Amino acid sequence: MTGPSTGTDAVTGPSTEADAVTDPSASEAAAGVEAASDAAAAAGGAAPDAVPVLSVRGLSVRFRMRGGAHVAAVTDARFELAAGECLALVGESGCGKSVLASALLGLLPENAETAGSAFLADGTDLLTADERTLARTVRGRRVGLVPQSPAAHLTPVRTVRSQLEETLRELTGVRRPELRKAGEAAAERAAFPLGHLDRYPHELSGGLAQRAATALALIGDAPLLLADEPTTGLDRELVDRTVDELRRHVGDDRALLMITHDLAAAERIADRVAVMYASRIVEIADAADFFGEPGPRHPYARGLLNALPEREFTPIPGMPPELSALPEGCAFAARCERADEACRSVPALPLSGAACHHPVAPALEAPRA
Numbered sequence: 001m002t003g004p005s006t007g008t009d010a011v012t013g014p015s016t017e018a019d020a021v022t023d024p025s026a027s028e029a030a031a032g033v034e035a036a037s038d039a040a041a042a043a044g045g046a047a048p049d050a051v052p053v054l055s056v057r058g059l060s061v062r063f064r065m066r067g068g069a070h071v072a073a074v075t076d077a078r079f080e081l082a083a084g085e086c087l088a089l090v091g092e093s094g095c096g097k098s099v100l101a102s103a104l105l106g107l108l109p110e111n112a113e114t115a116g117s118a119f120l121a122d123g124t125d126l127l128t129a130d131e132r133t134l135a136r137t138v139r140g141r142r143v144g145l146v147p148q149s150p151a152a153h154l155t156p157v158r159t160v161r162s163q164l165e166e167t168l169r170e171l172t173g174v175r176r177p178e179l180r181k182a183g184e185a186a187a188e189r190a191a192f193p194l195g196h197l198d199r200y201p202h203e204l205s206g207g208l209a210q211r212a213a214t215a216l217a218l219i220g221d222a223p224l225l226l227a228d229e230p231t232t233g234l235d236r237e238l239v240d241r242t243v244d245e246l247r248r249h250v251g252d253d254r255a256l257l258m259i260t261h262d263l264a265a266a267e268r269i270a271d272r273v274a275v276m277y278a279s280r281i282v283e284i285a286d287a288a289d290f291f292g293e294p295g296p297r298h299p300y301a302r303g304l305l306n307a308l309p310e311r312e313f314t315p316i317p318g319m320p321p322e323l324s325a326l327p328e329g330c331a332f333a334a335r336c337e338r339a340d341e342a343c344r345s346v347p348a349l350p351l352s353g354a355a356c357h358h359p360v361a362p363a364l365e366a367p368r369a
């Protein structure tokens with residue numbers, strides 16, 4: 001996939017720089033959980049007694065640019081993620097999906113403005129939590145990041161063993177003499193071979209660097225794993241192995257949000273798929289329906305699948321709009337053969353389905369007049 005880059009489409013930053021756990025007060029946490037339940041109920045998702053691991057509502061990110069211009073990187077995102085579930089957020093480069101991930105980790109640059117909410121199950125709103133809370137109680141502990149560039153994420157002058165042990169010390173309090181054994185257990189959890197633990201990041205293959213980063217992300221037993229383009233630069237076999245390994249870590253008490261432009265990886269791992277286009281989520285669907293029958297309902301999402309070589313190999317005509325100059329109405333209209341007058345207004349996104357005035361209905365498909 002290709003598309004214009006905003007220069008803002010990468011998540012960066014450490015996930016483990018924490019030195020003490022400072023939980024919010026019980027009353028704050030209770031109020032937050034209630035807010036998360038309310039958010040879930042308002043979004044029509046899980047029942048109040050089944051608080052989602054993550055509940056995102058109305059999340060928008062704007063970047064202030066020089067000269068008073070704005071870049072709308074994320075607009076009104078809304079989704080939920082339940083324990084045991086993997087949601088793949090897919091879309092072309094520059095559509096805003098990695099900015100969304102940065103917002104969830106509190107890693108946006110200073111010129112970013114956010115709106116909406118993103119509640120964890122414990123009631124923490126990731127959009128309003130201060131940096132101290134994010135650093136000490138969220139990153140690594142409640143949200144584990146599997147980064148886009150594992151080799152760059154790892155500290156180049158320290159061995160994998162040293163980095164695992166440091167993270168264990170910070171996040172779990174394990175001390176010598178147990179530290180060495182705990183480090184090896186952490187490596188094994190991500191299928192990182194013990195014989196490579198004393199290597200430096202530059203001595204690792206792409207696949208092993210990915211496993212080292214995954215091992216670090218798992219140490220805090222965070223209920224939410226956030227994987228940002230974890231398969232970038234890997235060959236197909238390694239992509240399959242990486243997503244299979246990530247999937248292994250989704251369980252009764254953990255959810256995975258995987259951000260990717262790789263539809264094959266998404267099909268392999270996801271329970272549900274959210275498609276992003278020009279800063280908005282335009283379709284949310286069960287993965288089996290999306291990749292199988294009846295297929296995507298949003299014309300853009302359908303076009304994405306049809307562009308794959310193993311499908312119709314037919315590219316979507318035209319290019320996405322710049323996020324700094326989004327059109328009024330549906331942002332896909334200039335490329336959409338189904339566009340008409342109704343598309344001058346932005347279509348709403350249902351809880352499950354497509355944000356489209358004329359969604360594709362395969363069973364009834366007939367040429368539009």
Ligand code: SF4
Nearest residue numbers: 330333336343356357
């Ligand atoms: S709202 Fe209109 S322009 Fe947008 S995808 Fe649907 S049919 Fe096409």
